[in-house]
Amino acid sequence: MINITLPDGKIVTHPKGVTPIEVARGISEGLARNVISARFNNRKVETVTPLETDGSLVLYTWNDEEGKKTFWHSSSHVLAQALEILYPGIKLTIGPAIDNGFYYDVDFMDHTVSEKDFPAIEAKAMEIARGKHEFKMREVSKADALSYYEDHENQYKVELIENLEDGEITFCDHDTFTDLCRGGHIPNTGIIKAFKVLNVAGAYWRGDENRPQLTRVYGISFPKQKELTNYLHLLEEAKKRDHRKLGKELELFTFSQKVGQGLPLWLPKGAALRERLENFLKKAQKKAGYEMVVSPHIGQKELYVTSGHYAKYGEDSFQPIHTPKQDEEFLLKPMNCPHHCEIYNAKPYSYRELPKRFAEFGTVYRYEQSGELHGLTRVRGFTQDDAHIFCTHEQLDQEFKEVIDLSLYVLTSLGFDDYTAQVSVRDPETPEKYIGSVGNWELAEAAIINAAREKEMNFEIVPGEAAFYGPKLDFMVKDALGRKWQLGTIQVDYNLPERFDLTYKGSDNESHRPVMIHRAPFGSMERFVALLLEHTGGNFPLWLTPVQAIVLPVSEKHEKYAQKVLKSMENCEIRALVDARSETVGKKIREAEMQKLPFMLIVGDQEMDQGTISVRRHGGEDLGARSVEAFSDLVKNEINSTLKRFKEV
Numbered sequence: 271m272i273n274i275t276l277p278d279g280k281i282v283t284h285p286k287g288v289t290p291i292e293v294a295r296g297i298s299e300g301l302a303r304n305v306i307s308a309r310f311n312n313r314k315v316e317t318v319t320p321l322e323t324d325g326s327l328v329l330y331t332w333n334d335e336e337g338k339k340t341f342w343h344s345s346s347h348v349l350a351q352a353l354e355i356l357y358p359g360i361k362l363t364i365g366p367a368i369d370n371g372f373y374y375d376v377d378f379m380d381h382t383v384s385e386k387d388f389p390a391i392e393a394k395a396m397e398i399a400r401g402k403h404e405f406k407m408r409e410v411s412k413a414d415a416l417s418y419y420e421d422h423e424n425q426y427k428v429e430l431i432e433n434l435e436d437g438e439i440t441f442c443d444h445d446t447f448t449d450l451c452r453g454g455h456i457p458n459t460g461i462i463k464a465f466k467v468l469n470v471a472g473a474y475w476r477g478d479e480n481r482p483q484l485t486r487v488y489g490i491s492f493p494k495q496k497e498l499t500n501y502l503h504l505l506e507e508a509k510k511r512d513h514r515k516l517g518k519e520l521e522l523f524t525f526s527q528k529v530g531q532g533l534p535l536w537l538p539k540g541a542a543l544r545e546r547l548e549n550f551l552k553k554a555q556k557k558a559g560y561e562m563v564v565s566p567h568i569g570q571k572e573l574y575v576t577s578g579h580y581a582k583y584g585e586d587s588f589q590p591i592h593t594p595k596q597d598e599e600f601l602l603k604p605m606n607c608p609h610h611c612e613i614y615n616a617k618p619y620s621y622r623e624l625p626k627r628f629a630e631f632g633t634v635y636r637y638e639q640s641g642e643l644h645g646l647t648r649v650r651g652f653t654q655d656d657a658h659i660f661c662t663h664e665q666l667d668q669e670f671k672e673v674i675d676l677s678l679y680v681l682t683s684l685g686f687d688d689y690t691a692q693v694s695v696r697d698p699e700t701p702e703k704y705i706g707s708v709g710n711w712e713l714a715e716a717a718i719i720n721a722a723r724e725k726e727m728n729f730e731i732v733p734g735e736a737a738f739y740g741p742k743l744d745f746m747v748k749d750a751l752g753r754k755w756q757l758g759t760i761q762v763d764y765n766l767p768e769r770f771d772l773t774y775k776g777s778d779n780e781s782h783r784p785v786m787i788h789r790a791p792f793g794s795m796e797r798f799v800a801l802l803l804e805h806t807g808g809n810f811p812l813w814l815t816p817v818q819a820i821v822l823p824v825s826e827k828h829e830k831y832a833q834k835v836l837k838s839m840e841n842c843e844i845r846a847l848v849d850a851r852s853e854t855v856g857k858k859i860r861e862a863e864m865q866k867l868p869f870m871l872i873v874g875d876q877e878m879d880q881g882t883i884s885v886r887r888h889g890g891e892d893l894g895a896r897s898v899e900a901f902s903d904l905v906k907n908e909i910n911s912t913l914k915r916f917k918e919v
């Protein structure tokens with residue numbers, strides 16, 4: 271008999287060789303039906319793997335991320351089989367599960383695949399699924415694995431196997447199909463009830479531009495048809511909210527081939543939006559004791575050698591600046607931290623002067639392959655709302671709490687109310703991987719966990735995910751379509767203070783090392799605006815939106831009155847415009863709706879006579895005739911209800 275510990279601490283006893291699915295059945299028939307994946311002693315196992323020792327078992331269903339990943343990984347085998355049947359002679363390479371579905375990178379040889387082929391692939395995949403084929407893992411020797419794929423003339427799999435150790439190579443079989451695979455599958459193909467090929471795209475073998483170009487086939491699958499229908503509906507909605515499309519329609523930003531790929535150009539409305547976001551954060555940061563600093567866009571190579579970034583990220587990540595003088599080496603800055611360390615080093619500090627909180631909207635440049643560029647979310651130049659806090663070890667606890675306060679203020683003011691956090695700590699098995707004293711790490715990890723607890727945040731602790739130089743907390747927000755985004759990291763750092771020899775004088779009159787915290791609630795202005803566009807569908811919070819109201823004169827004779835209304839809007843600090851074109855009011859309303867302007871103020875004979883405006887809200891609600899003052903109060907109240915003041919939330 272063996273003892274199996276379940277996640278709730280309960281121990282169940284079973285005969286040796288019991289499988290996870292049988293353990294599930296011992297708990298309930300319902301659970302057994304829904305279990306699609308398992309971990310034993312924190313290692314992925316099949317639901318039919320015989321368990322031979324005591325250990326801890328976690329069972330996953332479709333409702334768990336891990337369950338979904340297993341479901342989609344298994345579905346990629348089905349996709350690969352369907353493709354092999356439909357396109358004989360193709361070479362399969364790799365096919366992982368991703369956040370939403372899975373893909374398979376395929377060398378299609380002489381075949382081509384496009385959208386018109388998707389229905390046939392889906393039909394074949396569903397036919398395989400209905401066969402209820404079990405996934406069976408088997409160990410293979412390296413020699414046998416190589417010869418299998420040499421026989422199939424698949425140089426890609428041969429290359430993958432060459433990099434694996436003999437004794438740890440496994441194949442997975444289902445139906446007539448075999449693939450190189452590390453394991454972790456659903457019980458059988460039959461639980462796949464809906465299967466969709468989403469799109470095809472080019473991808474290089476191993477992500478290397480100099481290696482063969484493959485075709486990446488993206489797919490998604492579900493245990494219920496209804497879930498696929500919902501997902502496709504969400505995709506449609508996401509397309510409508512695509513920030514690249516909205517950015518163009520709302521005239522926020524553009525790209526120019528002449529300027530270069532991945533280098534966004536902010537148009538006046540976008541720049542105004544960005545400025546408002548910056549001012550919003552600056553105001554809160556000022557209250558929180560931050561000081562603004564400014565640093566240049568380039569730095570000497572030596573700076574990044576000192577920081578360790580050069581060795582870590584490789585010279586390809588850095589864009590050199592050529593100067594006329596020989597032996598001078600400047601690089602475009604990929605991050606602001608080294609510059610801020612030198613700002614700290616500009617004068618000596620005593621413990622009484624700490625913490626120092628240096629903030630900068632710092633523009634940085636990083637090379638991204640052109641295939642990786644995507645609207646504002648993957649760019650080559652972007653501005654971080656960066657800040658670095660230098661404090662004593664004793665202050666870390668309080669500082670961390672304050673950074674969380676500020677980050678939550680930013681998120682909730684912008685309508686991101688659904689968030690969780692991940693706290694990344696050391697892997698207790700490999701303490702040697704981390705720099706800084708064990709005592710300090712313990713302090714810092716405890717500080718982060720306490721802070722998250724005190725703020726009553728929904729968070730999970732993930733061992734082994736900390737950077738070698740310090741623990742961190744990441745915010746994960748869910749947008750209006752239920753998609754998860756990582757937003758705002760708070761990172762503790764013991765490394766840079768060491769490398770830049772940062773010190774302060776303690777109460778003991780001795781020299782000490784400060785701790786450094788990196789934080790950026792928006793992340794970058796570019797990515798944040800993209801996210802905000804997709805979250806709100808372009809209907810920004812009223813306090814932020816570039817134009818809050820548009821005055822629509824009914825005809826030419828109302829234009830003078832419209833201009834008068836505009837003046838009074840300006841006096842009330844409402845951002846407004848007049849649409850004085852000689853178009854019908856109906857057309858002007860339609861266009862204002864397209865522009866997602868929150869309020870339309872219609873002025874005709876009656877309004878002119880009574881000195882009022884007829885207010886229409888975006889979306890069609892008619893608020894009737896109002897005085898300018900009453901409208902101004904309405905706007906102010908709406909703004910105050912969403913935009914609280916920092917520290918008054």
Ligand SMILES: [Zn+2]
Binds near residue numbers: 344442451452453455
């Ligand atoms: Zn597999």
Ligand SMILES: [Zn+2]
Binds near residue numbers: 605607658789
């Ligand atoms: Zn930093």
